Amino acid sequence: xxxxxxxxxxxxxxxxxxxxxxxxxxxxxxxxxxxxxxxxxxxxxxxxxxxxxxxxxxxxxxxxxxxxxxxxxxxxxxxxxxxxxxxxxxxxxxxxxxxxxxxxxxxxxxxxxxx
Amino acid sequence: xxxxxxxxxxxxxxxxxxxxxxxxxxxxxxxxxxxxxxxxxxxxxxxxxxxxxxxxxxxxxxxxxxxxxxxxxxxxxxxxxxxxxxxxxxxxxxxxxxxxxxxxxxxxxxxxxx
Numbered sequence: 001x002x003x004x005x006x007x008x009x010x011x012x013x014x015x016x017x018x019x020x021x022x023x024x025x026x027x028x029x030x031x032x033x034x035x036x037x038x039x040x041x042x043x044x045x046x047x048x049x050x051x052x053x054x055x056x057x058x059x060x061x062x063x064x065x066x067x068x069x070x071x072x073x074x075x076x077x078x079x080x081x082x083x084x085x086x087x088x089x090x091x092x093x094x095x096x097x098x099x100x101x102x103x104x105x106x107x108x109x110x111x112x113x114x115x
Numbered sequence: 116x117x118x119x120x121x122x123x124x125x126x127x128x129x130x131x132x133x134x135x136x137x138x139x140x141x142x143x144x145x146x147x148x149x150x151x152x153x154x155x156x157x158x159x160x161x162x163x164x165x166x167x168x169x170x171x172x173x174x175x176x177x178x179x180x181x182x183x184x185x186x187x188x189x190x191x192x193x194x195x196x197x198x199x200x201x202x203x204x205x206x207x208x209x210x211x212x213x214x215x216x217x218x219x220x221x222x223x224x225x226x227x228x229x
Contacts, residue, residue, distance in 0.1 A: 035218075043153075043206060045220035091158060095218075102149055103210075103218060105158045 002027045004094050006106035013082045014114050020067075021077045021109050023092030033095040034068065034075045035103070040088040048090070051075065079111075087113045117143050119211050121221025128199055128228055136194045136224045138209035143219075144189035145211035150182075153206045153223075165192050199228045 003026045013019035025034070036048040051059045051068050058066050063083075067076045079086055092106040118141040128134045138148060147166050151159040163179075165171040165186035173179045181203075183195040192211075196203055209221040 043208075043223050045159075045208065045210070047218070089156070101212075102161055102164055104161075107158050108156075110156065 002029075002094050002096065002104045004092055004104050004106035006090075006092055006109050008109045009107070010110045010112070012112040012114060013079070015082055015084060017082055018078060018080045019082055019111065021079075021090055021092075021111070023075045023077070023106055025073050025075065025092070025094050025104075025106075027073070027094065027096075029096055034066075035093040035095065036064070036066070036075075036077045037091045037093060037105075038086075038088045039091065039108075040085075045091075049077065082113050084113050084115060087111055117211070117213055117217060117219040119145070119209065119219045119221045121209055121224060123224060124222060125225040126227070128226070130200055130228055131198055133195055133197045134199055134226060136196075136207055136209075136226075138192045138194075138211070138221050140190045140211045140219070143211075143213055145192070145213065146189065147212040148186055148192040149210045149212070150184060150192075150194050151208045151210065153208060155206075159208060162194075196226065199226070201228045204228045 005024045032053045034051045038046045038048050049061045063080045065078045089108045089110050091108050093103045095103050120139045122137050150162045153159050162177045163171045163173045165184045167186050167189050171184035186192040204227050208223045211219050
């Protein structure tokens with residue numbers, strides 16, 4: 001079974017600074033997807049970024065980028081120029097090679113942004 | 116973009132009664148839907164996977180007789196918590212799987228059993 005581990009229960013960052021959230025996973029599959037989701041106080045799950053395992057290039061979405069290390073099974077999220085609205089709980093998730101398959105979530109990291 | 120509407124957003128019910136939560140995919144067909152439970156400041160715990168027209172697949176430890184899932188159409192899945200008790204109080208979230216690994220989440224339902 002796949003597992004996803006987020007070893008940082010809480011992180012904090014100053015506004016306009018950069019922060020990196022860590023995620024490691026374990027799988028025997030070669031084809032899979034990785035996701036970062038944001039859950040603000042409203043508790044609506046919002047997709048931040050998605051990475052296909054077969055792509056070597058790291059995904060980027062504006063201020064959000066990932067460092068995907070397939071061999072090390074590591075998938076960290078970097079948030080640049082942090083904003084107050086980035087404060088939320090962030091979840092790393094794994095999706096197996098079968099489309100429409102279930103996601104496995106990490107424990108989550110609570111991110112606080114200080115003005 | 117894809118939208119999943121989840122209702123109600125919050126509900127309070129008396130112990131022993133049943134409550135139904137609905138998830139509708141508004142602009143796409145959701146062949147597969149997932150139901151999660153989340154406790155405060157914790158991760159999402161998958162309860163079951165439902166496919167349109169077939170019985171739901173429940174995760175280990177989830178009581179299928181207590182948490183009834185129906186996925187009768189490609190746009191509607193329901194979760195019924197039967198004979199609810201205070202320990203069933205939680206936040207429930209649905210998610211619909213679309214093409215190309217598009218997962219869309221509902222806004223969640225906060226259930227309080229008194």
